[in-house]
Amino acid sequence: MAHEHHEHHGTAWNKAAEAALIRAGEQWTAMRASIFDVLASFDKPASAYDIADAVSKAQGRRVAPNSVYRILDLFVNANLARRVESANAYLANTHPDCVHDCIFLVCDQCGQTTHIDDDKITGTVRAAASGAGFKPVRPVIEVRGTCADCAQN
Template sequence: MATHAHTHHEHSGESLIDAARESLVASGEQWTSMRSDVFEELARHDRPASAYDIADNLSAKRGKRVAPNSVYRILDLFVSNNLALRVESSNAYLANSHPGCTHDCIFLVCDECGEATHIDNDDISSKVRGVAKSANFSTRRPIIEIRGICASCS
């Protein structure tokens, strides 16, 4: 079982924000100041962040209340444009370090510290898609979460 090694660039910091903006604009969407602020806040987190965490931090930064519903709408836009990844079991989000990339999501989620490691494994993804196809089910984007304890916590 081979884990997919990315041959494209893993972005971080300003490079990540620039790549996200370019990807969103290329898809026909606008990169507004609020979307920029939400993405920057999301990108600074090492662990999955909830819309409430992001809204609270942005409220403090902006000096006025930012509604979690507004943040949810922006995060949904980011997920649909592959700028962010959603950890379903914790309803939290991670910035996609390679915006626009459409690999299936496989997360290793630590029950102790909350860390979610995103891995790509084309063998597993193709098998999951194959099982769905054999059941006459059309997949959009499989998300697999494996709960357990990370190396740091074990």
């Protein structure tokens, strides 16, 4: 069962991300805003190196990937971004005001990653982990395969 949430775009997306970060007790700095803007511009999961390169070009100065990794970790913890574990890459969360577990569908051919919500499935995963005496913090569910576009080609 999927749940309802409001996905943000454009300026509203940046405002929602800023508000979520502030609610998490963090500051919305110029560098964090730049990294979020670049992350949100990618249509596929982006690595910290991809983001560092894009921010470096935009600012005309080198931005170290290590700095980007720290900010991305902060974004994941504050629900501004999601980490696609198998790709070691990140996606901006279009609904940072909605906390839930995600399921990623990752295309092995083109790299496109689709995010879906299904609280019934993720709830079952959490319950199974709890039943095994494990305290789940952030389930990561990824399904590798072929997207609809690549399947047609």
